[in-house]
Amino acid sequence: MRIAQIAPLYESCPPQFYGGTERVVSYLTEEFVRLGHEVTLFASGDSRTSAVLEPGCKNALRFDSRCKDPLVYHLIMLDRVRRRAGDFDILHFHTDYLHFPLLADCWDKTLTTLHGRLDLPDLPAIMREFSMMPLVSISHAQRVPMAWANWYGTVLHGLPRDLYRVGNGDSGYLAFLGRISPEKAPDCAIEIARRAGVPLQIAAKVDQVDQAYFESTIAPLLQDPLLEFIGEIGEASKGAFLGDAMALLFPIAWPEPFGLVLIEAMANGTPVIAFGHGSVPEIIEDGITGFIVDDVEAAVAAVPLAKRLDRKTIRRRFEERFTAERMARDYLALYQQVLARASGPLGLGAEAAGRMAQDVAHDTD
Amino acid sequence: MRIAQIAPLYESCPPQFYGGTERVVSYLTEEFVRLGHEVTLFASGDSRTSAVLEPGCKNALRFDSRCKDPLVYHLIMLDRVRRRAGDFDILHFHTDYLHFPLLADCWDKTLTTLHGRLDLPDLPAIMREFSMMPLVSISHAQRVPMAWANWYGTVLHGLPRDLYRVGNGDSGYLAFLGRISPEKAPDCAIEIARRAGVPLQIAAKVDQVDQAYFESTIAPLLQDPLLEFIGEIGEASKGAFLGDAMALLFPIAWPEPFGLVLIEAMANGTPVIAFGHGSVPEIIEDGITGFIVDDVEAAVAAVPLAKRLDRKTIRRRFEERFTAERMARDYLALYQQVLARASGPLGLGAEAAGRMAQDVAHDTD
Numbered sequence: 001m002r003i004a005q006i007a008p009l010y011e012s013c014p015p016q017f018y019g020g021t022e023r024v025v026s027y028l029t030e031e032f033v034r035l036g037h038e039v040t041l042f043a044s045g046d047s048r049t050s051a052v053l054e055p056g057c058k059n060a061l062r063f064d065s066r067c068k069d070p071l072v073y074h075l076i077m078l079d080r081v082r083r084r085a086g087d088f089d090i091l092h093f094h095t096d097y098l099h100f101p102l103l104a105d106c107w108d109k110t111l112t113t114l115h116g117r118l119d120l121p122d123l124p125a126i127m128r129e130f131s132m133m134p135l136v137s138i139s140h141a142q143r144v145p146m147a148w149a150n151w152y153g154t155v156l157h158g159l160p161r162d163l164y165r166v167g168n169g170d171s172g173y174l175a176f177l178g179r180i181s182p183e184k185a186p187d188c189a190i191e192i193a194r195r196a197g198v199p200l201q202i203a204a205k206v207d208q209v210d211q212a213y214f215e216s217t218i219a220p221l222l223q224d225p226l227l228e229f230i231g232e233i234g235e236a237s238k239g240a241f242l243g244d245a246m247a248l249l250f251p252i253a254w255p256e257p258f259g260l261v262l263i264e265a266m267a268n269g270t271p272v273i274a275f276g277h278g279s280v281p282e283i284i285e286d287g288i289t290g291f292i293v294d295d296v297e298a299a300v301a302a303v304p305l306a307k308r309l310d311r312k313t314i315r316r317r318f319e320e321r322f323t324a325e326r327m328a329r330d331y332l333a334l335y336q337q338v339l340a341r342a343s344g345p346l347g348l349g350a351e352a353a354g355r356m357a358q359d360v361a362h363d364t365d
Numbered sequence: 366m367r368i369a370q371i372a373p374l375y376e377s378c379p380p381q382f383y384g385g386t387e388r389v390v391s392y393l394t395e396e397f398v399r400l401g402h403e404v405t406l407f408a409s410g411d412s413r414t415s416a417v418l419e420p421g422c423k424n425a426l427r428f429d430s431r432c433k434d435p436l437v438y439h440l441i442m443l444d445r446v447r448r449r450a451g452d453f454d455i456l457h458f459h460t461d462y463l464h465f466p467l468l469a470d471c472w473d474k475t476l477t478t479l480h481g482r483l484d485l486p487d488l489p490a491i492m493r494e495f496s497m498m499p500l501v502s503i504s505h506a507q508r509v510p511m512a513w514a515n516w517y518g519t520v521l522h523g524l525p526r527d528l529y530r531v532g533n534g535d536s537g538y539l540a541f542l543g544r545i546s547p548e549k550a551p552d553c554a555i556e557i558a559r560r561a562g563v564p565l566q567i568a569a570k571v572d573q574v575d576q577a578y579f580e581s582t583i584a585p586l587l588q589d590p591l592l593e594f595i596g597e598i599g600e601a602s603k604g605a606f607l608g609d610a611m612a613l614l615f616p617i618a619w620p621e622p623f624g625l626v627l628i629e630a631m632a633n634g635t636p637v638i639a640f641g642h643g644s645v646p647e648i649i650e651d652g653i654t655g656f657i658v659d660d661v662e663a664a665v666a667a668v669p670l671a672k673r674l675d676r677k678t679i680r681r682r683f684e685e686r687f688t689a690e691r692m693a694r695d696y697l698a699l700y701q702q703v704l705a706r707a708s709g710p711l712g713l714g715a716e717a718a719g720r721m722a723q724d725v726a727h728d729t730d
Contacts, residue, residue, distance in 0.1 A: 079466035101444035
């Protein structure tokens, strides 16, 4: 298939540091190339890909101090995608709703993965207005605030199979990995570690907006010698950080739409002790790949149990459920579904139907 | 002509308080109706107009506490405009660049007035990408940072002729009207008034972003009994406020693209003492409708001179140069220019040319 992947421009694909959406787009793009598809990636110019790169801007916008208005570059890129729509069988967007008005007339060759939380007050208005746009959720839980939207499926994220290998988890610490922010509840992770009497290593970035929270709530807790704050870590350090950990703590306080770190831990054979909000019950298998708990007390009790889980089994469940290949095949099935619907009785007439039938034939070669 | 005016949704048309763009769109819309055109106004649902109102949202977004993401409603509105493009002879946008990708394919029936400053670092990229879009500046000075853009003309703003009447300016105070912000230099107005020994009335809103500036720089100055801070005033109070004033102080510290208050003062027969940045030399006639000065000292010296300017002459110059009717006729000439260019050798082929020729014929009925 001729596939276009359209990423946000805030981070490169893959990102240098944090950046879940661009990371997933990168994994998916590389996997499609590996599976033999013709892939074009619309992303920031400093992205690295084996697909054809169509740069939407020179550098990732988050690190470009001259960029005051990211909307400019996103609109330019989306317009270019629209003008080239005929070159592709499917256009797969990861740009929230921004492309909806531009691509509404060729909805029948688009798929949009919504990567963020969906309980924002203005989203229903635009989802209703562009109700023809085929949508994908990244967990079933993510859909709850907009269960009525035009969902074609849920595709759980995946990682390249060989990105990580099973670690032995024998460094004697618990891990926290992500952002320092109230909804990720690092204070709760600290409490769990202290009550369990086990060291906690915190690898996390602190966004500008969370600086005050870090200083008022987290920094004062870091005096404890059990705790080590190591700041934001790059992709290269993540495997060792997670693989050496006894368990990952994920005591989130919000409905996490996915939580990439959960499957990163699994890929390293590391069990997860998580609160059961959002996507967690769809990702963690209680008693197999970790423990889903209700409160700090249960989390503390789970620490010694987690140590006893079989790391090879956790890795195997990763390989069965969360590889980039599985993710790519799930998406291919949804692309077919979009194209089939377009050529069916709801489609846009003979010409479109003919074109789509061709597309489907092409894809099943 | 069948004219669509497309306003931003932040304020109603006209705005209840401050809001230059929506105010001008409202004046222009009402004037086109008065001149016998078929006008549709795309604006917030609480707008008041004698044109056909197409609401882009229920209430002006700035006052809607449930609105976190104004982009949603702008995209929905612009998409509806695009779908209805065939219903109009001309689409006149006041929404910055946001409609460019959506309307690029029918540039030949659009005109875009840029209302803001143009020295922002990301603007050139989008202006270059959509270089077909016909643009209007609101002063020649506004164009300087992007002189190369696709300008069709400059249209200075105008006010309804009967909105204000000449006041007698005998209340013995100088006036400052606008926003409290460093670029409007209220501190400088205060200094001018104090050194001239004349009372100053300050009618101004303080935006959230300027609250710290107000508290640190302006509030401490307000102890002086010569100064009176009366906060934001509504449209109904503006005539008396300006008409009673000896002169308006406009000591701006930035390249103001237009400065609606300048012509509001003129409509009340009130002279303006202004620093010569941005649009000021295109609006104020030195020695006739006010004085253009270089510094505080010259401004102080101009106060007694301004008192002696003939208020009836100032009002006459307003009627000659700055009525909404003159503004509307200027825009009509530019609409013709767009349509003529569209049907000319640069136009989009026979069908478009035919349609446009019809449009022009219709307009000159």
